[in-house]
Every structure is written in C-alpha cells, then in structure tokens.
Amino acid sequence: MSGTDQQWMRRAIELARLCPTAPGAFSVGAVIVADGVEIATGYSRESDPKVHAEEAALDKLAADDPRLARATIYSTLEPCSERATKTRLPCTDRILRAGISRVVIAWREPATFVADCVGVEKLLQSGVDVTELPDLAQDAMEMNRHLDLS
Numbered sequence: 001m002s003g004t005d006q007q008w009m010r011r012a013i014e015l016a017r018l019c020p021t022a023p024g025a026f027s028v029g030a031v032i033v034a035d036g037v038e039i040a041t042g043y044s045r046e047s048d049p050k051v052h053a054e055e056a057a058l059d060k061l062a063a064d065d066p067r068l069a070r071a072t073i074y075s076t077l078e079p080c081s082e083r084a085t086k087t088r089l090p091c092t093d094r095i096l097r098a099g100i101s102r103v104v105i106a107w108r109e110p111a112t113f114v115a116d117c118v119g120v121e122k123l124l125q126s127g128v129d130v131t132e133l134p135d136l137a138q139d140a141m142e143m144n145r146h147l148d149l150s
Contacts, residue, residue: 008038009104013029013076013139015030023146026044026077026109027044030075031074032057034072054073058094069101072101076107078107101127101129102128
C-alpha cells in the first residue's frame with residue numbers, strides 16, 4: 001500500500017461524510033484518479049436518493065474518456081455487485097464497462113443489504129487489480145454506524 005493510495009482513500013472518506021444519511025443504504029465516497037490527478041468524485045445520494053458513489057463519479061465523465069483506461073477508482077466500500085433497483089447497473093459492472101483497471105477499497109460490503117456481495121471477486125475475475133486498505137476501514141465505516149454492519 002502506498003502513501004498515495006492512503007491520500008486518495010482519505011479524500012474518498014471525506015466525500016462519504018457528505019452523504020445524506022439513509023436508513024437503508026451505505027454512505028460511500030469515490031474518487032477517480034488518472035495520472036496522479038483527481039478527474040471525478042462522487043458520493044452516495046449526491047444527485048438522487050438511489051445514486052451510488054461510483055456511479056455518481058463515473059456519470060461526470062464521458063464513457064469514452066481516454067483517461068479511464070489508466071485510472072484508479074478509490075471507493076470507501078466494495079463496489080456493489082447487484083442493485084435493489086434493477087434499472088440501474090451495479091457499480092462493479094459500470095467500472096468494468098468504463099475500462100478502469102485498478103480499484104482500491106477500504107472495506108468489503110457486509111451482508112447488511114446483500115447476502116453475498118461479489119464485487120471484488122467479479123473485478124478480479126475480469127483482470128482488474130484490486131487493493132484493500134484495511135487500516136482505513138474503521139474511518140470508512142464511521143458514517144455507517146447507524147446500520148447493522150455484521
């Protein structure tokens with residue numbers, strides 16, 4: 001783990017603190033970085049009650065933005081592998097579709113809403129480099145203490 005990864009994850013944690021609290025959803029922050037520069041950010045419920053952090057960040061970039069191929073997305077929580085709203089693509093699928101080759105997370109999704117989130121596994125199976133920063137997991141969980149995190 002690099003100091004750079006720590007720095008960008010702390011930025012994502014700052015964004016997660018901006019999330020409006022919701023009883024049935026995690027508060028997550030995401031930062032997309034390319035060539036050492038922040039190119040997009042997002043957080044849960046930033047633009048509507050159903051938007052996820054990774055979705056909000058990716059929506060700020062063109063689908064064919066060439067920086068995506070060399071980008072890293074930092075997310076405070078493992079990207080979802082399924083959505084309650086079936087009309088929205090899971091964040092894992094959105095990351096794969098965008099062509100992002102590296103994902104850094106602070107903690108894996110507990111079985112609070114989805115019995116078995118397989119976001120990390122799906123990313124790894126598709127050749128994405130996934131890094132976990134467990135030393136920042138407590139900070140990333142802090143804004144989710146109102147939920148059952150078992």
